[in-house]
Amino acid sequence: MVASIVAGGAVELSEAEQVALVGNLRVADLTLARACSAGNDFAWKAFLTRFRTPLYGAAYRITKDEATGRELADELYAELYGFNDRHGKRRSKLEYYTGRGSLEGWLRTVLSRQFVNRYRSRSREVSLDEQLDAGVGFAAAPAADESGPDHRLGVAIAATLAELGAEERFLLSSWYLDQRTLAEIGLQLSLHESTISRRLDQLRKKLRKRVRERLRAAGLGLRECDELLAELDVRDLNVNVAATLKQETRVETFHK
Amino acid sequence: MAGALPHPDEDVLTAFAEGALLERERESVMEHLAGCSECREILSLTAAAAPEATVLHVVPTGPTQKRWLPWLAAAAAVVLVSSAALIYVRGREINGLPQQSPEIAVQGIGRREPDSARPDAPAVQSAEPMPGLATSEAATGNSETVGRTHWRINEAGHAERSLGNGTWQAVLPNDSARIRVISVSGSDVWLGGEKLHLCHSNDDGATWHCEQLPTKNSSASVLAHIRFRDLQTGVVEATDGTRWETGDGGRTWR
Incomplete structure (x- = not known):
């Protein structure tokens, strides 16, 4: 019952999964959050004692600017304390915390999402003139030449990227699209940067091997494959790497 | 999509x-x-x-270093303390910026890879400073120079600590497995090494609890990395990439 509620009721959990899920719940944090959202002043004081400094510290680290960090933290702070709705009932953002991870980690994630949302909403307001001033170009996509070896190479790369696993695509996206460092990716996956480096290296070798196999299957000779891969610059190909990496297989979801 | x-x-x-x-x-x-x-x-x-847990990789003293004169060791200690102090001061001055690991600071190789080198870079281990890395004294937030705990792995693979008085003492029995990595966060210290041995102290090395991690379907035998997000949640990794995770401060590993 508890596990089903916490998981959002989106999937059927096995008994072992229910035990694991309930066993991992941060009960103390969850109790504190519930007491705060219910308006318990003693709990709110305890919350402030524990989380006020980490909350503001995290906001500064996220925004890298003291004024913006304070503004972001103040905003969340008010939402955590809660507002009275039209029925006079106090509504706090802490109601959404379900104890799956630590409360401190949850606060950091909420801050990060608010920061990203705010940044995105502001960046959407940039005018076309500003984009042109900033050097953003707008051009029609070139027509694909579907006969040459470059086209076959593009097809092979796109097909190979599409068959990668989720974690492999996550690594590629983080490294090549987001330009994250090894250390940053490592932090996100709780892995050492040397492990990320090793996995990326293995992934590159695997991609190269599979692309070569596809090219061979498409009728290219060994020498032609070598020449194509040696001269390969994916930017010259008509492959939308970002879109290819976004492909998702439908899996049972826990998202709410 | x-x-x-x-x-x-x-x-x-x-x-x-x-x-x-x-x-x-x-x-x-x-x-x-x-x-x-x-x-x-x-x-x-x-x-x-996140205010990350400390991960400190100490380079064991190599055979060639035995030939060095004792004063060189003393000079190195001065550099180490100075670097640690510098890291500590920088960490306080530059709020939110990653701190530099003591290993990197001492070796002087803490340079970030250029962006232009990125496509070919994965094969090379980045020497970029890891966020939140610091010596034990920095992790505890203690600015006193004397009385801070320093950690190292000696050439025999034994973990040693010093209380800032220049004397190093092994913290585990001599017949223990060779240690390969030390992780320090405040007074919590983790040692990992060969034969999947993992030791933990929550009182700055005064008392220890050691265990052998459960084997998994791999040939992993040497622990190489220890990283804790907080006192409860951490990951230990072997040289072949096998991982163990804990969410209860190391009482259980999976």
Whole structure:
């Protein structure tokens, strides 16, 4: 019952999964959050004692600017304390915390999402003139030449990227699209940067091997494959790497 | 496409970052993250905002260093203390910026790879400073020079500590497995080494609890990395990439 509620009721959990899920719940944090959202002043004081400094510290680290960090933290702070709705009932953002991870980690994630949302909403307001001033170009996509070896190479790369696993695509996206460092990716996956480096290296070798196999299957000779891969610059190909990496297989979801 | 799945909420993302999701959930979230730059951005910011646990990799004293004169060792100690103090001061002055690891500071190789080198870089281990890395004294927030605990691994593979008086003492019996990595966070100290041996002290090395991690379906035998997000949640990794995770401060590993 508890596990089903916490998981959002989106999937059927096995008994072992229910035990694991309930066993991992941060009960103390969850109790504190519930007491705060219910308006318990003693709990709110305890919350402030524990989380006020980490909350503001995290906001500064996220925004890298003291004024913006304070503004972001103040905003969340008010939402955590809660507002009275039209029925006079106090509504706090802490109601959404379900104890799956630590409360401190949850606060950091909420801050990060608010920061990203705010940044995105502001960046959407940039005018076309500003984009042109900033050097953003707008051009029609070139027509694909579907006969040459470059086209076959593009097809092979796109097909190979599409068959990668989720974690492999996550690594590629983080490294090549987001330009994250090894250390940053490592932090996100709780892995050492040397492990990320090793996995990326293995992934590159695997991609190269599979692309070569596809090219061979498409009728290219060994020498032609070598020449194509040696001269390969994916930017010259008509492959939308970002879109290819976004492909998702439908899996049972826990998202709410 | 990424839009096919709704964004995971803060609860799920936090649990993902802390390794607290069920395997099925983790796969589902990873699938979403692979295609959603917005959620990757949030995850990255969240990870960077965490006051990370200390991971200290100490380079064992090599045979060639035995030939060095004793005064060189003393000079190295001065450099180490100065670097640690510098790291500490920088960490206080530059709020939110990553601190430099003592190993990197001492060796002087803490340079970030140039962006232009990125496509070919994965094969090379980055020497970029790890966020939150610091010596034990920095981790405890103690600015006193005397009385701070220093840690090292000696040439025999034994973990040693010094209380700042220049005297090094082994903290485990001599017949213990060789230690390969030390992780320090405040008064919590973790040692990992050969034969999957993992030791933990929560009183700055005064008392220890040692155990052998359960073997997995791999040939892993040497622990190489220890990283704790907080006192409860951590990951230990062997040289071949095999991982063990804990969410209860090391009482159980999976």
